[in-house]
Amino acid sequence: MKVFASTAAHGLTRYAALAALALALSAAPAMATTIERVTSPGGIEAWLVHEPAVPLVVVSFAFDGGAAQDPDDKAGTANLMTSLLDEGAGPYDSKAFQERLDRKAVHLSFHAGREHIQGSLRTLSENKDEAFDDLRLALTAPRFDAEDVELNRAQTLSGLRRQLKSPSDLASLRWWQTAYPGHPYGRPLGGTLESVPGISIDDLKAFAHKVLARDHLKVAVVGDIDAATVKTMLDRVFGELPAHAELKPVPPAIAQGLGRRVAVDLDVPQTVIDFGGPGIARNDPDFFAAYVVNHILGGGTFSSRLYQEVREKRGLVYSVSDTLLWFNRSAVFFGSTATRADRADETINLISNEIHQLAETGPTADELAKTKAYLNSSFVLNLDTSDKVAALLVQLQLDHQPLDYMDYRKKMIDAVTLADARRVAKRLLDGGLLFTAVGRPSALANASPPSGGAGGPRPALMPSSGMVGGGEVH
Amino acid sequence: MSRSTCDHGLLDKILLNKAAPGAASATRLAIAAAFILTLSASAAPAANGPEVADFKLANGLEVVVLPDHRAPVVTHMIWYKVGAADETPGKSGLAHYLEHLMFKGTQTNPGNAFSQTVAAIGGQENAFTSSDYTGFFQRVPREHLKEMMTLEADRMTGLVLTDEVARPELNVVLEELNMRVANNPGAQLGEQMDASLYLNHPYHRPVIGWRHEVEKLDSKDALAFYRRFYSPNNAIVVVAGDVTPDEVKADAEATYGKVAARVEIGPRLRPSEPIQDAPRRVTLADPRVEQPSVSRYYLSPSSTSAKPGESEALEILANVLSGSNGRLYRTLVLDKGIALNAGAFYTDTALDYGKFGVFASPKPGVKLHELELALDAALAEVIAHGITADELERAKTGLIADAVYAADNQATLARWYGAGLTTGETVDSIRTWPDRVRAVTAEAVQQAARHWLDARRSVTGYLVKDLKPEENRS
Numbered sequence: 001m002k003v004f005a006s007t008a009a010h011g012l013t014r015y016a017a018l019a020a021l022a023l024a025l026s027a028a029p030a031m032a033t034t035i036e037r038v039t040s041p042g043g044i045e046a047w048l049v050h051e052p053a054v055p056l057v058v059v060s061f062a063f064d065g066g067a068a069q070d071p072d073d074k075a076g077t078a079n080l081m082t083s084l085l086d087e088g089a090g091p092y093d094s095k096a097f098q099e100r101l102d103r104k105a106v107h108l109s110f111h112a113g114r115e116h117i118q119g120s121l122r123t124l125s126e127n128k129d130e131a132f133d134d135l136r137l138a139l140t141a142p143r144f145d146a147e148d149v150e151l152n153r154a155q156t157l158s159g160l161r162r163q164l165k166s167p168s169d170l171a172s173l174r175w176w177q178t179a180y181p182g183h184p185y186g187r188p189l190g191g192t193l194e195s196v197p198g199i200s201i202d203d204l205k206a207f208a209h210k211v212l213a214r215d216h217l218k219v220a221v222v223g224d225i226d227a228a229t230v231k232t233m234l235d236r237v238f239g240e241l242p243a244h245a246e247l248k249p250v251p252p253a254i255a256q257g258l259g260r261r262v263a264v265d266l267d268v269p270q271t272v273i274d275f276g277g278p279g280i281a282r283n284d285p286d287f288f289a290a291y292v293v294n295h296i297l298g299g300g301t302f303s304s305r306l307y308q309e310v311r312e313k314r315g316l317v318y319s320v321s322d323t324l325l326w327f328n329r330s331a332v333f334f335g336s337t338a339t340r341a342d343r344a345d346e347t348i349n350l351i352s353n354e355i356h357q358l359a360e361t362g363p364t365a366d367e368l369a370k371t372k373a374y375l376n377s378s379f380v381l382n383l384d385t386s387d388k389v390a391a392l393l394v395q396l397q398l399d400h401q402p403l404d405y406m407d408y409r410k411k412m413i414d415a416v417t418l419a420d421a422r423r424v425a426k427r428l429l430d431g432g433l434l435f436t437a438v439g440r441p442s443a444l445a446n447a448s449p450p451s452g453g454a455g456g457p458r459p460a461l462m463p464s465s466g467m468v469g470g471g472e473v474h
Numbered sequence: 475m476s477r478s479t480c481d482h483g484l485l486d487k488i489l490l491n492k493a494a495p496g497a498a499s500a501t502r503l504a505i506a507a508a509f510i511l512t513l514s515a516s517a518a519p520a521a522n523g524p525e526v527a528d529f530k531l532a533n534g535l536e537v538v539v540l541p542d543h544r545a546p547v548v549t550h551m552i553w554y555k556v557g558a559a560d561e562t563p564g565k566s567g568l569a570h571y572l573e574h575l576m577f578k579g580t581q582t583n584p585g586n587a588f589s590q591t592v593a594a595i596g597g598q599e600n601a602f603t604s605s606d607y608t609g610f611f612q613r614v615p616r617e618h619l620k621e622m623m624t625l626e627a628d629r630m631t632g633l634v635l636t637d638e639v640a641r642p643e644l645n646v647v648l649e650e651l652n653m654r655v656a657n658n659p660g661a662q663l664g665e666q667m668d669a670s671l672y673l674n675h676p677y678h679r680p681v682i683g684w685r686h687e688v689e690k691l692d693s694k695d696a697l698a699f700y701r702r703f704y705s706p707n708n709a710i711v712v713v714a715g716d717v718t719p720d721e722v723k724a725d726a727e728a729t730y731g732k733v734a735a736r737v738e739i740g741p742r743l744r745p746s747e748p749i750q751d752a753p754r755r756v757t758l759a760d761p762r763v764e765q766p767s768v769s770r771y772y773l774s775p776s777s778t779s780a781k782p783g784e785s786e787a788l789e790i791l792a793n794v795l796s797g798s799n800g801r802l803y804r805t806l807v808l809d810k811g812i813a814l815n816a817g818a819f820y821t822d823t824a825l826d827y828g829k830f831g832v833f834a835s836p837k838p839g840v841k842l843h844e845l846e847l848a849l850d851a852a853l854a855e856v857i858a859h860g861i862t863a864d865e866l867e868r869a870k871t872g873l874i875a876d877a878v879y880a881a882d883n884q885a886t887l888a889r890w891y892g893a894g895l896t897t898g899e900t901v902d903s904i905r906t907w908p909d910r911v912r913a914v915t916a917e918a919v920q921q922a923a924r925h926w927l928d929a930r931r932s933v934t935g936y937l938v939k940d941l942k943p944e945e946n947r948s
Contacts (some may be wrong), residue, residue, distance in 0.1 A: 002940040034570050051544060053542075053543075053544050054544075054882045085636030095808065098799050102797065102872060103871065105875030107879075116712050124878060149808065151808075154837060154838075155814050160837075162764045165761075165762040165764050167657060239890055266762075267761070268656075269658050270653060270656060270657045272657075297672075301593045301598075302577070302586065302592075302593065302599075303586065303589060303590060312586070314645075315641070315644070315646045317646070317649050318646055318647075318649040318650040318652075318653055319653075334864075338657075341647060370593065374594065374595075374596050375596070377595055378598070380545055380546055380596075381547055381597070381598055381613050384545040384546070384715070386882050406544055412735070463836060
């Protein structure tokens, strides 16, 4: 269940955290030097890091088929289905199932993103057998009992109503709607006040049957467990799932609405601003150069250009940053910030100018050298807990990266030249920007260019789940 | 899965971070918040957990080392025993403002040289402020620990501030206030409830400060506060990660050891609470509220101020009441079907007072007053009949497992020790926490409930959209 799911700002965070995770690799850290590829007798594969120092086991996994697979008129199906996976399974109703988890301190969580259903299991190693059974039941025999469905539906609707008044949720929602009109990527992950009531129990069961399958499954295991035990676990937990998922194709798409500044009126003291434009695909030869350029623009350190110009020099905002996001069929760069209403205009123009300037002149040699050094040495910070390592190993598999990714990544970053960075800065940042701003209209009117989307009649706001703007990177 | 988490931002006393530089920042914030909740609902590492070394330098600086050799990473934190509760009345927000200004440079390392260094070596950094402590940290590849200590030791007494850098930073802080409080009615209610709960103790003021006072802060205030509280004999360094106590000791002596204590630090005496005789009620009405809620804070002891066993009993009580198997969720959400969410929390990590909280969000159509009566009935049941042996056992299992899970995360562990030690606990009391949890009896839990869930020492808060007569009654 996902009561009052986090805001869109957190959605961005999730994206970015994953992106950072997947890319923040280079040297060879202790906990991840020994990644083993393990295949069960039944043919299910997992990446394993055997680390017995702490007596726990983490199993993380992802299935293809997130909210992008929602039926067109039933947005929110993936989200609602996922929220019910721990609400009773097999012989155990919701109460009994939750009690089983609690009794052994087993932590089980699921999350629906745009293109994947992801989950994670954490258990003390002494309880792993029962924990694996819990996971098997949750995935292969979820009950979707009527009263649990109705409660989760009510909780979801409550969250959607709250988002109608949340500036960060609305900014993100409108950004994705405008960038991907009529495309699954533009749809609110949690659905809408109109769509969620129409999702039936049969819809939920059908969705689970279609996506929870073995052929698009990625698994990572980290902790106090050896390869032989993992092999047995894989067949036991995932072996009963259908062999093949039934996924509908998602059409390729490019972010739209470039050059627009979309305003949403909301009576709040602080205006929330989202911005971004088309990105670069994960498997594009320019990807690593784009990653470097983006880090210089708005990556997560106190020295990025946006942080320095918008926050440090002018005190306009508390936070400003952007990140690369990628999906199976599209990619964007996407950022967020917030400032008081009478400075929204100035902030938007400043961000716009900074992006334009980086596109035109590219980074300096000094910036490039520092950023490459940063990206190469910072990766170990993402490998000091079992949860982080497991999340990384799943992400690398989703991104079709090699088992020796750490060496590969360093090689790719080292290879980025100043000429590459300049060329890719232009390619990444010169395609036009879409801004959404949610706040008091007095300031927003100024922020809207004559040709922009603000000022005129606006379509009714569509609520979305807490996962708006969130989802897994790909 | 946030059933046990207080929603609507009602849980204040959240740590305020220096920065949310990018996506990672919201994550850090979430971690900080989660951390507070974890602390309330969980434990320090078990006695069989990692080795802890603890020593003092000649200048009075305490150093704690938590070795974890799984990844070549180190978390370096310095904790000052000063927070918002130590501010002079009229200067609320000063501790937090100074925390921000600590990034503005010293004579030796002017401007953002410190942050530049952290970025150059691939590190992460941030800072946070609570009522009782102010902390700064870096997470870096292990070989850079001494460099971080050198920079942090320099910053302990070498801060240089001008109005030119302090003024824009005040705007940053005001934007942080907008983001956390002004844009969030739930957080506003939390502030009002704290102000009502603590009649005389400075915990009644928000860590971020009251806006009208924050607006008037300047660099002179900050420097005076800095000179009064930032000194080695008022600080604790916590180092967690791939290090040995011996090397940390040598590095600490060569860096921090050179800083002379510059003030005498007396006992931290704050005004205490009078006898509280009258239940208080506050209602916050805001058109942005889409999901009403009721919550209550009870004045309670902290782990430092509690009688032996009392804080642990309150911890178990909170655990039994909260979570998807908790009394409140089961009773109000599942059995009576009148709430969408319900739970409890206990914040024990504080110098003077803790806080025990309960909360619930009604289903559409259910009146807050009706929900409050049901909440009271559930609490009365625990007071009258105590908890079951099964509930006691499950709570203990969960709390003790959390200690193992925490050992998987060096940053979490470092935070536990830092927060505990700056609020009056000792290394030994933190280490033996699981043993004390094991010793709690059902009778002790009932006794704690009877004594501390006393309406006369409480404030009840309603979060509503508008002031209908029903919601406004008291």
